[in-house]
Amino acid sequence: MKVHPCPRPHSQETLAADGSVLCVACIRQLARNLRTLPVLHQESLHHVSPTPRRTNPTKVSGSRSRDYLNISVLDTRHHILAVLESWSGTVVEKLGSAAPDRSVLQMGRFLLAHLEWITAQDPAADFADEIDGIVAELRRTIDPDPGELQTFIRQCVVDDCAGTITASAQRAGSGGSIECSSGHGWEMREWLSLRQLIERRRESVSV
Known part of the structure; x- marks a missing residue:
């Protein structure tokens, strides 16, 4: 050989x-x-959803934002x-x-x-x-x-929308939602479904 x-x-x-x-x-x-x-x-x-550092010691357990x-x-x-x-x-x-x-x-x-x-x-x-x-x-x-700041940028999944979805990969949706540049929005709890829509859109474009 x-x-x-x-x-x-x-x-x-x-x-x-x-x-x-x-x-x-x-x-x-x-x-x-x-x-x-x-x-x-x-x-x-x-x-995926880490416990944030507590800044208010009087805040009751279970009341933190998810x-x-x-x-x-x-x-x-x-x-x-x-x-x-x-x-x-x-x-x-x-x-x-x-x-x-x-x-x-x-x-x-x-x-x-x-x-x-x-x-x-x-x-x-x-x-x-x-x-x-x-x-x-x-x-x-x-x-x-700590110096690595990634940004997630994808085309909006709404039909006929030319906007883009942009979010910080490290702390996306700190305000509780994700939005595209044209104003379409999703709650953070909808991210997994949104991610699947984005992937299907990308695959259809590449075919």
């Missing part, structure tokens, strides 16, 4: 493992990432499911395996169980890069850099 270098960035040329596109270090890192993903994904759930929703965390969680579902679908299609449940835990275990086959395929480096990326993305949502 012809020996070739690992295609991923290394400080010096590193040979791929036998029967694999990737080197041993990359394969081990990939396995660690797949084991870590469900833990990080579960931890990120606590950051309109605070961290859009960046929701987007990250949605992206992770999409990435794992895509790669799981590739394995199912090529190997004829039974599809795993659509959860980060089950899809992570599924991909880990087929890691030897995956790392022997041409797109192995893309897979490793993408898994590295979503792990880093999860870590940023759990422990964000």
